[in-house]
Amino acid sequence: MNLQAAGRTDIGRKRNNNEDFLYVDDELGLFIVCDGVGGNMSGEVASRKATELIVDFICRNRTLLDQALEDERSDRPLQRFVEQAIRHTCIELHQLAQSGPGFDRMATTLTMLLIGERRGVVGHVGDSRLYLKRNGDVTQLTTDHTVLTEYTTGNPEWAEQCPDPELVKRFRSMLTRAVGNESNVSIDTFVFAPRDGDVLLLCSDGLSNYFRSGTEISRLLDGSSVTRVAETLVAYANRQGGHD
Numbered sequence: 291m292n293l294q295a296a297g298r299t300d301i302g303r304k305r306n307n308n309e310d311f312l313y314v315d316d317e318l319g320l321f322i323v324c325d326g327v328g329g330n331m332s333g334e335v336a337s338r339k340a341t342e343l344i345v346d347f348i349c350r351n352r353t354l355l356d357q358a359l360e361d362e363r364s365d366r367p368l369q370r371f372v373e374q375a376i377r378h379t380c381i382e383l384h385q386l387a388q389s390g391p392g393f394d395r396m397a398t399t400l401t402m403l404l405i406g407e408r409r410g411v412v413g414h415v416g417d418s419r420l421y422l423k424r425n426g427d428v429t430q431l432t433t434d435h436t437v438l439t440e441y442t443t444g445n446p447e448w449a450e451q452c453p454d455p456e457l458v459k460r461f462r463s464m465l466t467r468a469v470g471n472e473s474n475v476s477i478d479t480f481v482f483a484p485r486d487g488d489v490l491l492l493c494s495d496g497l498s499n500y501f502r503s504g505t506e507i508s509r510l511l512d513g514s515s516v517t518r519v520a521e522t523l524v525a526y527a528n529r530q531g532g533h534d
Contacts, residue, residue, distance in 0.1 A: 291407055291484065293319060298520040302496060303532030310494045311337035313345060319405035320348060323418045324398045325494040327468060328387075332396035336383060340398045340469055343379040348404075351375075359406040365481035368404075372413035376400060376469065376477050383470035397468035401432060401492055405484060414478040415467050419498045422482075423489035423511050428504040433478065435467035462499070496534035497527045 297314040301307070309326040311334075324340050326333030348355060351371070358367035379400070387396040399416025412420055417434040433439060438461035442448045449458050467475055484490075489511050501507050510526055513519035 291405070291486070293405060294516045295321060296516040296520040297321075298524045300524045300528065300532070302534055303528055305534065307334050309333035309337055310496060311341050312492075313341050315345075318348070320345070321403045321405075321490075321492055322400070323402075323492040323494055324400050324469075325416065325418050325496070326396070326398040327465065328393070328396040332387075332393050333398070335393065336387075336396045336398040336470055339386065340379050340383055340400055343382050344375055344400070344402060347375045347378050355404070359409065362408070365409070365411075368409065368411040368481055369479040372402065372404065372411050372479050373477050376402075376413050376415065377474065380469045380475050381473050384473045387470055395471060397465075397471035399465070399494070400469045403490065403492060408483065409481050410484045411481045412479060415469050415475055416465055417498075418492070418494045421491040421493075421507060423491070423508055424485065424487070426508055428507045428511070431480075431482070434462075435465060435478075437461040437464040437466060440466060463495075491523075493523070494534070497523055499534070500527055500530040 293316045295314050295316050297312045299308060299310045299312055311324045313320065313322040322341050322344055324337035326335070326337035328336055355371055358371045361367050387393045399418040401418040401420055402413045403420060404411045412431065414420070414432045415435065417436050420431045422429050422431050438449065438458065441461060452458050469475055491511060510523055511519055513522060
């Protein structure tokens, strides 16, 4: 499978520091987006450190990863490998968060994608997102771990019917899961079969909060190159206000 990937991050128009961190490795087939939370500069530290910990874990355990990718009898070994990587990262980041007042309440979202020849595996905590564009249609593959998601589960009309848009906005930004604020976290993992022509988008809520429809996302993902698409997405978020 021929992978083409590009990544871009931007401070936007409202913030003084960029708490997003990304990792793009076509050769390894590893892609990560983290969006840090915490006071002072600790959110920025959390997203960068979590990414470094994931990459280090995968590189040190590459043999186990290759074995899991080759074992096509079950998806569980792949999912278990990703869970172990994120749990290790969560423990290490939580310990760092306890090491001094500057790191207090430090945590991050983490959405990672590993692509092999025939399977892709996703690990997800928080409200960064993975989208799949296939045959022109766009699907959000991950579920946001936010208060808003909990409120709208079983009641999808709640956000539209709520008379207080500020409450909806606040609930949308309140995470129910993050990596690092506790020593353990519940992790979503799943395996899927990538196809030639698929377009996958990993992004933080600094971009996804501006999306209005799958049709709009599909249009934004059209481009002559993945680099051009990444630049288009950053420009789009900044045109919408660049709040995050």
